[in-house]
Amino acid sequence: MSSVLSAKHFHDEQAAYDWVEARLWPNGPVCPRCKGTERISLMGGQSTRIGTYKCYACRKPFTVKVGTVFESSHIPLNIWLQAIHLMAASKKGFSTQQFGRTLGVSLKSAWFLSHRIREAMKSDGSLLGGGGGPDGKASIV
16 A cells, blocks of 8 residues: 555656646646637746747746745746645644654755645635646645
8 A cells, every 4th residue: 555645746856747747737728817728738848937838928947836825936836736735634733843853854944834834725826827728727735
């Protein structure tokens, strides 16, 4: 019997991007600025960040993180997914210090993760994504 946390998207950053993209953009990537879907391609190159797309309609690069709780974060996406799973699965909550120890991040990063996740878990759920689903809404959890 294997653990849920042994899934590939919890340990590999590229797999984490693929997993989140499949949930936020079930019909392919959507530009967060112009909402275009036709003229978008994955950027390549050694210095390009993982999962970076370019919209040729508005000429702006973007990732799946834009418009979500992950935006403006330097923490790898697979660590984010682990943190979300741990917080959602824990019965009595998770302290910041326990987050830091469990995920192997600094106390400052653990505090940042826990506060962003708690904010996203509010009832409106607006920070968990959007725009990519057939009804204009999507969720990653």
